[in-house]
Amino acid sequence: MFPLDRTDRVLLHALQADGRATVKELGAAAGLSPSAAHERVRRLQRAGVVTGVHAALDPSAVGIGLQALIQVQLTRHSRETLASFREHALSLPETLAVAHVTGAMDFLVRVGVRDSDHLRDLALDAFTTRPEVARLETAIVYEHVLATHWPVVTRDER
Amino acid sequence: MFPLDRTDRVLLHALQADGRATVKELGAAAGLSPSAAHERVRRLQRAGVVTGVHAALDPSAVGIGLQALIQVQLTRHSRETLASFREHALSLPETLAVAHVTGAMDFLVRVGVRDSDHLRDLALDAFTTRPEVARLETAIVYEHVLATHWPVVTRDER
C-alpha cells in the first residue's frame, strides 16, 4: 500500500471536495508551495491512489426523474454467469452503479430512469429477459447520497 | 429543466470522464473555441447541472479492505426518525453512500472498513445501538462500480 502522510490526506481531502482546485489552492491547503503540491498530486495519481476526477451531475437536470435499485438473483453462480451479467448491467445506459454482494440477492443495480414506465420497460426488457436472471426485486430510491469525503482508515499517523 | 443540446452533452460527457480537463480540451471535444466552451461550462455549473467535481480514490489505497452494505429497517417511519437516522449515517466516517429506499428495508448504507472486525464493531456500535434501528442485515460487497458516464435520458434532440 502506498504510504500516505498527513499532507497527502489533506491533498486527497481537498481533491475530493473540489476536483478542479488549482495546484496553488491545494498547496495552500496543505501548507506547501505550488510546485511541491503539484509533485505530490502527480505522485498520488501515478500510484493509483487517485483513480480519477469526475464531474457529478444533478440527476433531474439530465432527465432522471426516478432512481431504482434492481436486486438480482442469478440462476447460477459460475464465473461466466457472474461476468456476463456484470458486463450486461454496466453496458446499460440507465445504470448508475453495480454492486456484487453476498446474501439472497447477487447483484444490486442502481438505475436512473425517466419515470415508472421507463423503469418497467427497463426491468422487463433488460433484466427479466436475461438467461442469467432468476429473480428480480425492485425498490424505488427516494434519496441517494454519495459521501464526498473518504477517510483514510489506515492507522499509521505519519 | 435546463435545456441541454448535443454540445452540452459532449461537454458533460468529457467532464465526467476527466473533471480536470482544460477548457481548451473540452472545447476541442465539442468542436468549440476555448472561450465558447468556457462560457458553456460555467453556465452548466451555474444552472446546477454539474453539482461538483470530485476525485475518486482507490479504496484499498486508503485502507478500505472491505466494503459492506448495511440494510436497515427502522422502528418508526416518522419524518424525525428518518431524518435523524439519515444524519447519523452520513456523519459516520466509514459511510460511502446512503440510500433511502422502498421495500422491507428502509435504508441501505454502504460502508468502507478495514476488515471484518472493524465491520462488526461498526454494526454493533454505530447501528444496533441506535433507537431508530429495528433490524439490520449486512451484506459483504465483493465489487462496487460507479458509472462514470450518465446518459442524458431526455428525448429532445436539440
Added chain:
DNA sequence: TGTGAAAAGCAGCCTGC
C-alpha cells in the same frame, strides 16, 4: 522532498460577428 525562478500554456475578459 522541498523551494524559488523562469518559461510555456491557460483562464478569463472583452470586442466584434
Added chain:
DNA sequence: GCAGGCTGCTTTTCACA
C-alpha cells in the same frame, strides 16, 4: 451564441538546497 486576441495567472520544469 461564437471566435479571436489580449493580459495576468497558473502550471510545469529545473537547478539547488
